[in-house]
């Protein structure tokens with residue numbers, strides 16, 4: 001075995017001996033990296049492998065036309081919030097949301113049409129949503145410390161009551177202070193054949209948010225998403241790691257290995273640089 005190959009073999013052994021880290025999520029709107037499938041089966045919604053030891057998810061796949069009630073509101077597949085997945089590693093919060101709501105849905109209440117809301121984050125799971133993540137527009141991925149949320153059309157009993165909306169379902173960010181930026185994509189090209197309602201169209205919001213934006217907050221938090229009418233919503237309660245001390249990453253170790261490799265390759269005397 002040449003010295004070159006020996007170094008590569010050593011690198012391979014090093015990487016395969018490392019503990020399993022969170023799968024790398026690519027923020028591209030494709031949810032195959034979350035272990036999700038498109039086979040037209042109910043279990044398409046369930047990750048088919050371990051993505052992270054602290055992955056949590058909630059699934060509520062509904063279907064039907066505009067007159068179908070989702071609870072509290074109506075709208076069928078076009079307003080269905082279908083599944084929400086999230087996990088943290090030592091540096092980021094990763095989120096994937098699947099919905100029937102196109103990002104291009106006009107926000108025009110006069111025409112009974114309501115656009116997408118923003119992610120809302122409740123530290124302490126006490127009903128106060130301290131942070132919001134923009135999902136649409138030029139600021140998509142921006143994280144705000146929220147001072148004012150918009151709310152939906154329904155009261156806490158599920159009755160139409162826009163003047164006394166259910167504050168458990170914040171919709172869009174109205175005011176706040178920008179605290180940071182994450183990566184976020186909301187796909188506008190639908191896909192089908194996910195779950196048993198094979199002809200229904202689905203859109204994805206996928207995000208990676210640096211945990212540093214939540215400075216000053218720690219412990220349990222909930223993630224919420226709905227649209228501006230709050231006709232359908234999902235809430236997820238993952239846990240933030242108690243400590244964000246970075247572990248040595250595979251990339252850092254690989255970089256170390258490659259540095260060692262380049263040093264060894266330059267070792268033979270008399271070779272041109």
Ligand SMILES: [Ca+2]
Nearest residue numbers: 026028030033
């Ligand atoms: Ca992806």
Ligand SMILES: [Ca+2]
Nearest residue numbers: 061062063080
């Ligand atoms: Ca659905």
Ligand SMILES: [Ca+2]
Nearest residue numbers: 060062080081
């Ligand atoms: Ca739903």
Ligand SMILES: [Ca+2]
Nearest residue numbers: 122123124128
């Ligand atoms: Ca809170």
